Amino acid sequence: EVQLQQSGAELVKPGASVKLSCKTSGYTFSNYYMSWLKQMPGQNIEWIGNIYGGNGGTGYNQKFKGKATLTVDKSSSTAYMDLSSLTSEDSAVYFCARVYTTDYFDYWGQGVMVTVSS
């Protein structure tokens, strides 16, 4: 069974950074891309970027370049996303999602709430 398990909720101060994790199981991590997505409360879903589990190759939505950095640890089948210089606009739920062939998302993590507040 494919599972994506995300780390717990984060409360961070403005200007700080946070690193989110997405630990996977049930499939060959290195054969798939992983995407990260943002959903602000009651709002649309935005695609942040993706990373290939095999070689760490990345692609980003231009909107999130400089804000998000995606990495992977193949040895633990875990994907990570660093968010930097946080502001209130970064307060949201962040999901990881496995990418299947033509860039749709067949499995999702449970999401992690990031709250930016002093």
Add this chain to the structure above:
Amino acid sequence: DTVLTQSPALAVSPGERVTISCRASESVSTLMHWYQQKPGQQPTLLIYLASNLESGVPARFSGSGSGTDFTLTIDPVEADDTATYYCQQSWNDPNTFGAGTKLELK
């Protein structure tokens, strides 16, 4: 970016048929996908590549369309279908989502 426009909300009675529309600002070929999201949960994939039913999804759900106009149909609607439904395109970069259609049951 490709803008996907969905009607914001629909209300239907159990047993009825409902169609949820998604219109793209430019062609996305058939690279349109649909998700269901219930409050406090992650989205789940329903339909991929416009008309393909994801494994495990009830056959009450179906999708159609190509180019710029797409529909998700639920027939018949059940109480458990109360949720927000999102379309997502992956033809143009970056891939984008619609704002969602909230389905309520009368």
